[in-house]
Amino acid sequence: MSFLFNSFSGWKQYCLDHNISLYEAVIEYEIAQRGKEEQAIWDGLLAAYQVMRDAVETGLREEMTSRSGMINNGAKKVYKHPVAVLSPEFQKLISRALAAKEVNSCMGRVVAAPTAGASGILPGTLYTLQEIHRLSDRSILEGLLIGAGIALIIEEKASLAGAVGGCQAETGSAAAMAAGAMVHCLGGTVDQIFNAVAITIQCMLGLVCDPVAGLVEVPCVVRNASAAAIANSSAQIALADVSAVIPVDECVDAMGEIGASMESKYKETAMGGLAATLTGQDISKRVLIQDIEMLPDEDLPE
Numbered sequence: 697m698s699f700l701f702n703s704f705s706g707w708k709q710y711c712l713d714h715n716i717s718l719y720e721a722v723i724e725y726e727i728a729q730r731g732k733e734e735q736a737i738w739d740g741l742l743a744a745y746q747v748m749r750d751a752v753e754t755g756l757r758e759e760m761t762s763r764s765g766m767i768n769n770g771a772k773k774v775y776k777h778p779v780a781v782l783s784p785e786f787q788k789l790i791s792r793a794l795a796a797k798e799v800n801s802c803m804g805r806v807v808a809a810p811t812a813g814a815s816g817i818l819p820g821t822l823y824t825l826q827e828i829h830r831l832s833d834r835s836i837l838e839g840l841l842i843g844a845g846i847a848l849i850i851e852e853k854a855s856l857a858g859a860v861g862g863c864q865a866e867t868g869s870a871a872a873m874a875a876g877a878m879v880h881c882l883g884g885t886v887d888q889i890f891n892a893v894a895i896t897i898q899c900m901l902g903l904v905c906d907p908v909a910g911l912v913e914v915p916c917v918v919r920n921a922s923a924a925a926i927a928n929s930s931a932q933i934a935l936a937d938v939s940a941v942i943p944v945d946e947c948v949d950a951m952g953e954i955g956a957s958m959e960s961k962y963k964e965t966a967m968g969g970l971a972a973t974l975t976g977q978d979i980s981k982r983v984l985i986q987d988i989e990m991l992p993d994e995d996l997p998e
């Protein structure tokens with residue numbers, strides 16, 4: 697019987713009882729619950745990580761303009777800008793998170809980890825971490841398993857979907873997965889990994905889902921960059937053993953409680969927040985007209 701990923705405290709206790717690491721418990725789960733062979737799990741992880749890396753490269757190399765025009769090669773502009781606000785590494789982190797997400801907004805291939813709307817956060821953070829610290833692929837894949845365990849618990853206790861819990865559930869969960877993965881890759885303890893998750897969730901709580909024109913473009917793309925930055929700050933804080941004070945399971949409970957009480961206009965309906973601004977509504981009308989103009993004549997309304 698493998699651990700069922702219903703709490704962080706339970707995950708830690710299971711690993712202590714069975715003398716295994718956090719990522720090994722996720723492998724056990726995949727084998728027991730999904731009937732996979734261990735080698736197939738590692739092969740699948742490597743394939744997924746390669747898709748993440750490809751998305752980063754594609755977003756920084758190829759034309760990235762969405763049909764609405766709201767996405768227009770932003771990642772490349774950030775990557776090439778002569779002024780690094782903090783450091784060249786931070787500039788790369790931000791541009792890579794933007795790049796992978798722009799690929800998604802332009803209908804390219806990404807890994808929905810945990811959702812397509814948040815698909816730039818793990819690629820941006822892990823690609824950059826691997827480069828800076830010269831980490832092996834194996835280390836990154838272990839980090840991805842840790843991220844998967846984190847996502848399983850958030851899904852069980854709260855939600856991973858913007859339509860259920862707002863953007864905190866999508867970009868917030870992805871940032872939490874990335875922060876935990878990064879702390880693992882840098883040799884952090886179980887408590888430090890969970891602390892990184894708790895700190896990240898504390899920083900992302902309450903974020904609403906308000907996509908302009910119902911398209912996963914604005915503010916989704918820039919939120920991938922900010923979530924990647926928060927994941928890094930949380931990992932840095934957690935590695936120094938600065939306590940989140942509120943335990944990680946309680947942070948996830950708070951995320952669930954906030955998501956449940958959020959009005960539906962902030963849950964992917966494009967009825968509130970940025971989507972409801974004057975400019976947001978103008979863009980929405982223009983996108984609707986574009987869609988009607990693209991319909992074949994027989995599908996047009998009489």
Ligand code: SF4
Pocket residue numbers: 813814857858859862863864866867904905906907911912913915916919964
């Ligand atoms: S705003 Fe909504 S659609 Fe966009 S990334 Fe956040 S949850 Fe997803």
